[in-house]
Amino acid sequence: MPIDRIRIATRQSSLALWQANYVRDHLERLHPGLTVELLPLTSRGDQLLDIPLAKVGGKGLFVKELERAMLDGEADIAVHSMKDVPMEFPDGLHLPVICEREDPRDAFVSNHYADLDALPAGAVVGTSSLRRQCQVLARRPDLEVKFLRGNVNTRLAKLDRGDFDAIVLASAGLLRLEMRERIRQFLPPEILLPAGGQGAVGIECRRDGSLEALLQPLHCEATAARLLAERAVVRRLDGSCQVPIGCYSELDNGELWLRGLVGDPDGSTTVRAERRGPAADGEAMGIDLAEELLASGADKILASI
Ligand SMILES: NCc1[nH]cc(CCC(=O)O)c1CC(=O)O
Numbered sequence: 001m002p003i004d005r006i007r008i009a010t011r012q013s014s015l016a017l018w019q020a021n022y023v024r025d026h027l028e029r030l031h032p033g034l035t036v037e038l039l040p041l042t043s044r045g046d047q048l049l050d051i052p053l054a055k056v057g058g059k060g061l062f063v064k065e066l067e068r069a070m071l072d073g074e075a076d077i078a079v080h081s082m083k084d085v086p087m088e089f090p091d092g093l094h095l096p097v098i099c100e101r102e103d104p105r106d107a108f109v110s111n112h113y114a115d116l117d118a119l120p121a122g123a124v125v126g127t128s129s130l131r132r133q134c135q136v137l138a139r140r141p142d143l144e145v146k147f148l149r150g151n152v153n154t155r156l157a158k159l160d161r162g163d164f165d166a167i168v169l170a171s172a173g174l175l176r177l178e179m180r181e182r183i184r185q186f187l188p189p190e191i192l193l194p195a196g197g198q199g200a201v202g203i204e205c206r207r208d209g210s211l212e213a214l215l216q217p218l219h220c221e222a223t224a225a226r227l228l229a230e231r232a233v234v235r236r237l238d239g240s241c242q243v244p245i246g247c248y249s250e251l252d253n254g255e256l257w258l259r260g261l262v263g264d265p266d267g268s269t270t271v272r273a274e275r276r277g278p279a280a281d282g283e284a285m286g287i288d289l290a291e292e293l294l295a296s297g298a299d300k301i302l303a304s305i
Pocket of ligand 1: 081082083084168169170172173197198199200201
């Protein structure tokens, strides 16, 4: 029987809903006659907003509830921010589609200062990502980094009420939610190497050929090639979001340029490595790069966290 309805399990943050609606709109436009519905769910990661993610079980919390809904037959697909997606999928599920990437850079947002370098000594920067903390402090050891979690709107509200002089968060979220004017500086990868997969959205679903055929036009091969390499680095480093790992690739004419970083949360030590090679070798390049990082001291940093 042909598929005439697809149910999308989604978290309820405005960004998650935007991403689910993005997939819904594309699917409905591609397949006239197909009905696409959203199934909004609450994940533990969204309930426990005051606790560092590392303490409540890591990023996987955001996807588990959505996976449960698919396995129980309540939903057919789930739309994820790829940087929150764990490396392994439960039996029966997989992630065959990676959509075109939004801007992968981190954003510097402030109501008073034009960029990271313009902050005065002692200024307070909000982020709860050890990756951002480590790189902000590596460049500006005179700043203070303070804990900030919550969805995009919550984080901006805390900035606006004066809790921070600036915050750092993913550009992709702000751009999707039409808040480009909030971004004072797109932090270049040389200053702040993004998280593996940042800015990309993926679609997880049951292993089902006819379902996958409907989703396939949303797949972006270039983004998938970049993420294969980036995720290989993170996987080899055993990285969850608790660890300060940055990893970013660019693709130019089939040539992949992959950069990786592991740092101390206090910014005192950062270990970097990079590789260039054909995109077809991306996964092997990622593993190789991760091994160079480990051999150059990343092993000690990661063991101490
Ligand atoms: N960890 C939460 C999360 N997951 C994905 C994004 C942003 C959008 C993206 O990377 O696609 C964010 C917010 C942030 O890091 O500021």
